[in-house]
Amino acid sequence: MTAIHPDGDRITVKVSGELDLDSSERFRGVLREALSRSVHGVDLDMGGVTFCDCSALNILLTLRQRALEQAKTIALHPVSTEVDRLLDLTGTHALFARPSPDDQGAPAPHVPDTETSEDADYDLRIEVAQLRRAMQTRPTIDLARGILMASFSLSSEEAWTVLVAASQNTNTKLHSLAGDLVTAVKGDALPDAVQEQLSSAVARVNSGAGTTGGEAEGQEPAQAAD
Template sequence: MTSMASLPLPGRPDTLVIGGHTDADRVLLTPRGELVRGCARILAEKLARLPAGTARVDVDMSGVHFMDTAGLEFLEVLRDHGRRRSVPVTATRWNDQPRRILELAGLDTTDPLRSSAPEGAPSPTVSAVALEREERLHLLEEEVEQLRRAIVSRPVIDQARGILMATYGCTSDEAWHILREASQLSNTKLRAVAEALTAGAEAEGAPPPEEVRSALSRALARRSSR
């Protein structure tokens, strides 16, 4: 069994690293990290360095924890490699968020390189296929953007939960429900409520706006009465 070196993305911390090994004429690739912009180039460079005589390429995707629309380019590079070299190529073991992106894109979540159309079935018109792909990509992009916003918001929300837990002796789940209820009562985004609370807890920080203070008080009062 021959070891194959990983290929990190130059100029930034290991966004995607592709490791793997060869066994006879079969290659197993093991990407780790994120399928974002630049991932298709990393894969193309990796595939170009495969040993001569490679008769099969399998890709274990279990190490990929995030994927945006660039992941579709990653798959296209794999598909194109299989066609040009006339070798079977698979991409299996998808998890969590990347698997959801495959669902939105209308791809097989077991192996998106496998055709989902039954053998011998008539192909839909090009315009219908293009329209469906456009709609699916729009949904995919919206969901990825929502996830990105959630990732950015999480630190300040966690800080606000910590303040509530320390101040009122509530649990982490209770603090989350208080923040969410205050957001609903004040018609304010959850992130804005969390930012106002954490800013007000600083030594010279301004207190939260009146509507947020009132909503937090009501949410806390409801918790105490339960």
């Protein structure tokens, strides 16, 4: 569900519910309309989004590119836990930061020179690469979370916390640790250090002393910067 209303020289779009392939066409159409009606850009209130997949992120990245071509900006604030996690996993938080008051009042004119075009193409290639990586690793991470949920009667958030804690304490990339866990279900043994940290993290979560979801969500992008 979406609602559009003007906010000075920007347009605010409030989004709630699930953002997936089924809702992608409507979501894309609403955002394009909002961008065309705005003077300086679009602010997205995504605090009510309960599910957000890579198809929605792809729409946001495309909209951002279109906005840049028009000397406008796209900002996401506030965002729900689901949206925040997707932005963290893909390293795209900074692309949708809220503009400063000075930027809002006086956006730089768009000059379609060669250098600007090349920079925009480079940024888009980075965004596409980040999106592709997220789409490749996310299924394994989600499967590993499911295994932990079934094995230790954890909630989705608790399983995420366990994965991240074990990843941090063993200095292993989140998606690599998730892959080891999935493989272990098929018969391969987990490394002793990983098994020990997983057990410790589960014990901490069950005792109420685990890390918070916010700490978890910020962990994967930092590890992926190699």
